[in-house]
Amino acid sequence: MDILGAVGSDGGDEDDKEKEEEAERERQEAIREAEERRKEKHRKMEEEREKMRQEIRDKYNIKKREEVQEMMPQEEPNPLMRKKKTPEELAAEAEAEDEDEFTKLKNTIEEQVNELKTKIESKCSLQ
Secondary structure, eight states, X not given: OHXXXXXXXXXXXXXXXXXXXXXXXXXXXXXXXXXXXXXXXXHXXXXXXXXXXXXXXXXXXXXXXXXXXXXXXXOOOOGGGSOOOOHHHHHHHHHHHXXXXXXXXXXXXXXXXXXXXXXXXXXXXXX
């Protein structure tokens, strides 16, 4: 009995896969259509808002904000929205910081050695 059930289910797997693929295609299509409707709705709403804004600008003789923004320098984007750094970039920054610390340490040691040299030379005079 188990053998008969197993033999009959072979053809059913292909039908199930086809049905799942078709259902997935339909789902993707529905998502795409919903997204298009949403974008169109927001585009229309933004057009209406822009029309109202233009009426207000005309009424009060105000220049459009985009013109003012072009003159102003670009500000830093929101730090929460910045592009994430790759591990390679992070490693390069860490290496640069380490080099800076080592360079600073080296310079301070050289300065101290030079100070000691001058002190010793001033105390010891060759006759």
